[in-house]
Amino acid sequence: MSDTLDTIEIIRGRLRDSFAQASTDEQKQKIKAELKRLSDLQEEVVLQEFESVADEIRALTSTLQQIIDNLTGVIGNFFLQDFDKIGTQAGLAIRTAPPPTQPNSGRPAKRDRSRQPAQGSDTTSSASLDGWAGLISTYRSYDKVSAELKIASLAQWIQESGRGTSPLARKYNNFGGIKYRARMQGYCTPVDYTGSDGDSTTYCNFSSLTAFIEGYWHFIASGDSYSGWERYSHNGAAYIRFIAPHYSADPNYITGVLRLFEESGSLLKQGSNGSGSSEDGAPAAPLSNVATPEGSTARVAIVIGHNARSPGSSAVSPLSRTEFVFNGEVAAYMLRNAAQYNLELKVFTRQSNPSVEREILAAYAEAAAFNPVCAVELHFNSSDNSAATGTEVLLAGGKPAAAALASSITSALRSSLGLPLRGNRGLSVVSRGDRGWISVSALPNVPSVLCEPFFGSNTSDCVTVAGLGEEKLALAYLRGLREFVLSRNLVA
Ligand SMILES: [Zn+2]
Structure with missing residues (x-):
């Protein structure tokens, strides 16, 4: 049952993303209609044996496929990338051929260390803007991760860089307080710096705002301790809860960053406010400390x-x-x-x-x-x-x-x-x-x-x-x- 509900929630998140990105009213209407059907279906799934509605989900899937086909090439392909995972999870066959005309727009594949951005080559219209305002402007048009993850990561950067005021941000375009690792080679150059934690160590020096954004997501995608982060694409808070223990030693990091989601969302103002998230695939909390005496239910x-x-x-x-x-x-x-x-x-x-x-x-x-x-x-x-x-x-x-x-x-x-x-x-x-x-x-x-x-x-x-x-x-x-x-x- 919960797998099916998860699937519905993931599909809902994807539909919301595609709604935000849809360029014609017709597409928006179609997506709206499917969102409504999903809600109805969710109610039924919760109420009934989910096996009995599996056929209905399969029927829905073919409609989803049509929408995906319609949208392919119209919107960034970031939202298409998880569909094969969704399909596998639900035992469904959703086809996710990447748009052939956008060879350069896939989000950094996990552990794809061969893919390296051209440094110093901001291609967005905001390339001329420097600093914090430039970062926000550049990030607004970044389409390789979900809107929820953009809100979550920008909230981190607000915190890490003091809204772009930290020396690390101003001198080295490092808004994430990212320390240098070998796996960052090609995304940045190492620079010695004494961080706010008093720790004198080697940080990343990014050549441009775009290089930082690409570098941050490569840092996450290539880090063993962040393995599985994609599961949280549609729940920004769950993403922060997942990466925080490895990203920061500050025990208050999670709540500190969560408090900045509102500011981050309004800075990005993308037609999606980070709502509706849901795929919290977090592993079940350990239950060993819970008394579960033998007995009838x-x-x-x-x-x-x-x-x-x-x-x-x-x-x-x-x-x-x-x-x-x-x-x-x-x-x-x-x-x-x-x-x-x-x-x-x-x-x-x-x-x-x-x-x-x-x-x-x-x-x-x-x-x-x-x-x-x-x-x-x-x-x-x-x-x-x-x-x-x-x-x-x-x-x-x-x-x-x-x-x-x-x-x-x-x-x-x-x-x-x-x-x-x-x-x-x-x-x-x-x-x-x-x-x-x-x-x-x-x-x-x-x-x-x-x-x-x-x-x-x-x-x-x-x-x-x-x-x-x-x-x-x-x-x-x-x-x-x-x-x-x-x-x-x-x-x-
Ligand atoms: Zn109420």
Whole structure:
């Protein structure tokens, strides 16, 4: 299941890229229509046995192929390059012949050490611009990596070079604080320099802005410790989480860079704001420290808040996703890891209905048929006050089991996210007419809660969550659920 969801997310990312690059309205319309079909398909995949929709995905693939064919030669070929990987993953045959007329536009192939850029030959119109402004201008037209990776890497360069003010940047076009390695030969020349970390060592001297950009991506693509970085092409935050331990010794590097995504995105302003990312192919977090006692599994219903048509509020950078999309990803990770927590999960999504009450009750009626020990609805919070922060879980009053469930979840979220618990230790009791009431009261005999782990309207909250990643948030939910199940003795 999660592989299929991953595939859908990767395809979605590619479609968004191609939308940003499409040159005619007709192409944009086609891509839009396919994005809509993908959303519908995602809902179905989450709801049903994914094998049963495999045929549908294959049908969709042939349409995707047509789009790819239509776009080939029109847009940069960077987005085509991963399609064979996607195809392999999904057992699909997507043909990815590179555009024959663009011999020079492939992004640096991993470990392709023979490919060397012509140094000092900026070919963009901004070649005359120097320094920071020139770098941004040059990078805007760079099309060998995804928009998400451009935002992520420029955020790094903002941090590394102090917005182009570091001596290393001004003297040597080295905006990334990149130390010289043998594998950089041909991309730069070595220069001795004492860095801000007091470390006197050999750094890269790039002959031009273009040489730096090419050199940075070669540095990543050719570094053994960065092997696998392409998996994060459509999730800039996941890319930073992946490379940070090797790129910088600063323990605060990840959050420092994530905080700069917004600035970076607005500097690049490319028609893509880094949203919609998803292919977080990060290996599952080690679970050895998690108690997974032997025992029967307990059934848990996961309800994803909002729906595909009306997806809830949007998180600010660097998360930049709606509640429905974000929580769909979290739920996919919960499914993937549930067995390790002796939980049997089923994910329910809401089908758009003019009556929100009917829409919610229909989802809970399906959940009830699954006969779960508890139900958890996934959201994130939002406020006009951008300083509003913290974790809360909504529940109905007078229900000790729901309170126990809420407490287990808030404490797991607290220990993972570290955000303040709002109100009464994070528990928010709602009454008829309050936000969340329909959900938490839909199943009178099943402990039900509605989770708001953070504020999507708060940049700092979003930096925290992006720094942690969707999978770790999913694991926090699973820990809370397991704790609840054990505490209530709900295993046979
Ligand atoms: Zn919501």
